[in-house]
Amino acid sequence: MIPSLLPTYARAPLAFERGEGSWLETTDGRRFLDLSSGIAVNALGHAHPALVAALTEQAGKLWHVSNLYEIPAQKALADRLVAATFADTAFFTNSGTEALELAVKMVRKYWYEKGDPERIEIVAFTGSFHGRSTAAIAAAGSEKMVKGFGPLMPGFTHIEFGDHEALRAAVTDRTAAVLIEPVQGEGGIRPVPDPCLKGLRDLCDETGALLVFDEVQCGMGRTGRLFAHEWAGIAPDIMMVAKGIGGGFPLGAVLASEAAAEGMTLGTHGSTYGGNPLGCAVGAKVMEIIDDPDFLAEVRRKAASLHQRLEGLVAVHPDVFEEVRGLGFMLGLKCRAPNTEVVKAGYDQHVLTVPAADNVVRLLPALTISDDDITEAIERLDAAASAVKGTGA
């Protein structure tokens, strides 16, 4: 008999009741060190006092009004995002998937308005992840995600991640856009090197293709800059944001340059909940805290410390781990043992990590994690690795 919850997730037998900072507590009182942050969502940890205050204050005033009316908090958050980034305009969504949907629509409408409606091909990459809607699975294109869900939305070409020649051949003056995660998350924490991102920007400029960055996982301070592409010193035309921007409240956004957003005129897009007062009250507070040079410098300092200590862990457990990779607090332990065994052994040590493709264990701690909790994390991961070694996995 099918369970009351559609069985699409293999859930760990853990039910959490409350959280504080980098710690979660189960319904039966066990405490876990959270290095997963709801897969890069709880950027400021659990129950951050400033976010709790922002949410409860707004909840006491107004939960929801339609986008038929002005929402001052939404406008304020858009102004802040525009001021902090390449973008001239923002549209708020409830998730990363919805951001992908709008990004694809925006690209198509851009070429339609330019009198070239056949120019719809978006070049994307193997190992990428953009969500689970029909457009998002077509954009990622992996067998695992699309099998059984055809016919797929047309208009996506997939290039092997890192294959520059194939990329140069694929991006022509018929290409509508290139869609890429500056750091692949689900694909196994694979950063796109800065020179490659720069080269991609040049290629898009040469051909006229729009450059779309998916910063749903790697954005909002995760890599130690507000957005990951800042490391490369270039900017996209369109960017998807979600996860961290709501700190745990469902919120996403598409940011775009004025030129890229040209086709999105009155009535061309909408959302019931996107940018509602609750989400924007929290999002504004998250931005206020993260978009601060001192905060981001602290993220970089602590992330460098974690990275270095993970290198030490790899050296101590060469039969379990192969390497550390990633940027800032978006880190991956490439495993020799099965990554799922490492994650499970972590549960026994009360530390939460996330498996990713390419046999990687992802570490996505709260950006606010303390130095003491980083030390604790290394100790627990060390014990987990020893246990995995002990089983000969």
Ligand SMILES: Cc1ncc(COP(=O)(O)O)c(C=O)c1O
């Ligand atoms: C890079 C990236 N894009 C898009 C998504 C989809 O976001 P959501 O699950 O909020 O729809 C995710 C989610 O993991 C993601 O990591």
